[in-house]
Amino acid sequence: MDQNKIPQATAKRLPLYYRFLNNLQHQGKTRVSSKELSEAVKVDSATIRRDFSYFGALGKKGYGYNVEYLLGFFRKTLDQDETTEVALIGVGNLGTAFLHYNFTKNNNTKIVMAFDANPQRIGDEIGGVPIYHIDELEEKMNGNVRVGILTVPSKEAQGITTRLVEHGVEGILNFTPARITVPSHIRVHHIDLAVELQALVYFLKHYPLSKSE
Amino acid sequence: MDQNKIPQATAKRLPLYYRFLNNLQHQGKTRVSSKELSEAVKVDSATIRRDFSYFGALGKKGYGYNVEYLLGFFRKTLDQDETTEVALIGVGNLGTAFLHYNFTKNNNTKIVMAFDANPQRIGDEIGGVPIYHIDELEEKMNGNVRVGILTVPSKEAQGITTRLVEHGVEGILNFTPARITVPSHIRVHHIDLAVELQALVYFLKHYPLSKSE
């Protein structure tokens, strides 16, 4: 689809740019240079220009980028006008935090339902999101849910994943340590918080930064 | 320090390998091949062999790797025997979830204190971690805390960061959307959950996977 030439590394930075451009617009700024952007989002300015250039010539030489134009462009590119429905599975510590937050700011995603196995949680709403029993997964998911967020205990992850995929979910954001197996057309992003923390500690001990690095 | 030749991409995978090897040992397995590991952690087997090879010849041709030996090796490499103290700032939705979890399993990190500005939370403990008022940050941090986890509102992020750094913190795990500025010898890892979700949605729409990819 679309522009299959856009590097994945670039695609991952797009939401970041989008969010910052939004901030700029709220501040009433009308123009911005790759240098300013660079300082704000901590990405090299050449990388930013390169990223933008995959979408054509969006800026003006000697001037920079027009905030409104750029924002409008990214809004279309990131499909900000259509909402992707998301289901969250596992309303525990982490799941509850996500439901309260619900990624609503500047966002094209919405958690529309949640599931848990614990009867105490069923029937409640958190942040306007209804919580159903996991047995009702098949019944409540109506084919519009394209993404699942997994915040269940890790030993449940594979089973739930299989059920999600059978019911039309195309992408999974997996917060459990389990590495799940999915059909080849399903996309999984792992966010492994314990690994992130351990990796940070490893870097501290083994790659000490010098004052100039 | 140590082996500055280990690629960062490799270093990030080490905790993952470590965790899986632990599981294997608990299951009583004594040997494992890069192929088995590959299927479990979803990393190409050649990449795993390459990763291991930076540490020398850890395996045996025709046999694979000895689980116990490998685990012992990684335990040393990842400094599993010494604990790194961590402070968490911002006991809100996300912060509370992290305190309950506290990354205790197989881990060399421990959240030893938390801070918040909301008087209602002060004095409590969550998961055995005391919660202090943010004004006491300087007083309670004793120089042993090397890592800070930031789960405050984004506009507070920069100010808190500066204070943490002044009091000896060397690494920051930043969950706020704010991109913080730090001296060059401080390491920051951003985990931007909203960006992760948006990026997943972008990939779904623009890089549909085929059945064979």
Add this chain to the structure above:
DNA sequence: ATACAATTGTGAAATTAATCACGACGTTTA
């Protein structure tokens, strides 16, 4: 013993990403 099967470790190739560096061109100023 010997043959067979399995699996490592690693050069080399391929892929992906980041950075340099500069010509071209628009803006601003006087």
Add this chain to the structure above:
DNA sequence: TAAACGTCGTGATTAATTTCACAATTGTAT
């Protein structure tokens, strides 16, 4: 209007990471 300046877009380069593919070596079976 013209000169000075700022900033983009990008070819070329460099760096980082992944993957291929196979000789070497070991374990296992007969």
